[in-house]
Amino acid sequence: MKNLNIHIQVKPELYLKNPDTTDLGRNIVSSSIALISDLGFEAFTFKKLGEIIKSPESSIYRYFESKHTLLVYLTSWYWTWIEYRLVFAAANVESAVQRLKESIKILTRQIAEDLSLGEIDVRLLEKIIITESAKTYLTKLVDKENEKGYFAAYKQVVKRVTEIVTEINPKYEYPHMLITTIIEGAHHQHYFAEHLPSLTNTFKNKEDIISEFYIHLVFKTIEE
Amino acid sequence: MKNLNIHIQVKPELYLKNPDTTDLGRNIVSSSIALISDLGFEAFTFKKLGEIIKSPESSIYRYFESKHTLLVYLTSWYWTWIEYRLVFAAANVESAVQRLKESIKILTRQIAEDLSLGEIDVRLLEKIIITESAKTYLTKLVDKENEKGYFAAYKQVVKRVTEIVTEINPKYEYPHMLITTIIEGAHHQHYFAEHLPSLTNTFKNKEDIISEFYIHLVFKTIEE
DNA sequence: CAAAAATAATAGTAAAACTATCACATATGC
DNA sequence: GCATATGTGATAGTTTTACTATTATTTTTG
Numbered sequence A, B: 001m002k003n004l005n006i007h008i009q010v011k012p013e014l015y016l017k018n019p020d021t022t023d024l025g026r027n028i029v030s031s032s033i034a035l036i037s038d039l040g041f042e043a044f045t046f047k048k049l050g051e052i053i054k055s056p057e058s059s060i061y062r063y064f065e066s067k068h069t070l071l072v073y074l075t076s077w078y079w080t081w082i083e084y085r086l087v088f089a090a091a092n093v094e095s096a097v098q099r100l101k102e103s104i105k106i107l108t109r110q111i112a113e114d115l116s117l118g119e120i121d122v123r124l125l126e127k128i129i130i131t132e133s134a135k136t137y138l139t140k141l142v143d144k145e146n147e148k149g150y151f152a153a154y155k156q157v158v159k160r161v162t163e164i165v166t167e168i169n170p171k172y173e174y175p176h177m178l179i180t181t182i183i184e185g186a187h188h189q190h191y192f193a194e195h196l197p198s199l200t201n202t203f204k205n206k207e208d209i210i211s212e213f214y215i216h217l218v219f220k221t222i223e224e
Numbered sequence C: 001c002a003a004a005a006a007t008a009a010t011a012g013t014a015a016a017a018c019t020a021t022c023a024c025a026t027a028t029g030c
Numbered sequence D: 001g002c003a004t005a006t007g008t009g010a011t012a013g014t015t016t017t018a019c020t021a022t023t024a025t026t027t028t029t030g
Helices: A023-039 A046-053 A057-061 A067-090 A096-108 A122-136 A142-147 A152-168 A175-195 A209-222 B023-039 B046-053 B057-061 B067-090 B096-108 B122-136 B142-147 B152-168 B175-195 B209-222
Strands: A002-004 A115-117 B002-004 B115-117
Touching (some): A046 A057, A067 A096, A067 A152, A096 A152, A096 A175, A115 A122, A122 A175, A142 B175, A175 A209, A175 B209, A209 B209, B023 B046, B023 B122, B067 B122, B096 B209, B115 B122, B122 B175, B152 B209, B175 B209
Parallel strands (some): B002 B115
């Protein structure tokens, strides 16, 4: 398992007490990732999590308002990490085409190796993002939560990549639609590949087929 | 409100007793559409529905195993209806390009007019599909439910449209990825336009912008 | 070392998601 | 036309979820 020493900071709106500052907090976050990816978000409860970390539910509630905000926290952590990777991948790369290509790979490809930042198992987290992240905004509370900035990290990622698209073709009118289409699309393809294979095309044992599909799609779509 | 006299049949796996055969059953279905689009799926319960239709919860449970299978039923109804529209739109159209164009419109455009089939308000149902339908398969039970054929109607729609893609360009290798990408993508764009506008491009007051975006994307992507 | 902060232990609540039972009404088949 | 099957209503009960509240104990820190 590879370890990196960067530190991801999540907006204070997403927690009651910063879980990053205590052992219990970090344990809540890392164990919740394991438990959510094991049980799925619906069957996941703070009570079950409490049993695993040997703390009462009420202690978990001091960090997170609800299991929903915990999911928003995890999602936000993920997008902040993705943004870091986007910035890193773009550094010193002159060609916008090359930067876009690398960005699409980051947005659409699953992490291959075990990777852990702090106590966060990024690979497991990515599994959660694929299956559960849309549930953060597909709720009756979207508008309120959006006002509170719950989705800022995601928006920032989208913005950053759309800017590369615009750099390549300033006349292309729908960069946001395009980028959100491929982000959510890639999540779906990864999910379908595992659970509903007839909805995707993974007949070849070729790796990164999803990434290649989206790279092709994006460059064809934005060309003049 | 426009009424049409076609009849949509849903697979028996999706209900305990066919709601289509009794007044109570039809009332459960039509009122659930209104209530789900009002409360959102999470806050929707059989108890609340029972109060509206003035029947006890237990009577609703005679038709549907759970609120989850009711959602699967509604989704399946919707895709069966979409397939009917696809077949109808393709009838007597020689050009595959034209058939694909019309199919993409059907898959990506929201219904403009009020429309009711039997007691089903199709416009409200479409609102539910946009927000809630992904929740039918983003669960721990996907694999089991897939085996039972819960997602057959959706798969059939995807298959039908991919065949047109292949007719136009037999060498194109990823028709399923492409079609599911635009179906789910369009749902997202409609949702974002209403709730997270910075994730989309609806700055113009132009209608059918989402459809046009996807038509352009598809034809660019599949061209040789 | 005292005060403040964090955590544990325990209890309690309202609602959700069912399951069960029995009475009554209605439709159907012979 | 009557017995039987089927459908619906009324009511009650269970387990679990998603919290909230209170008090005691431990740990941190200034």
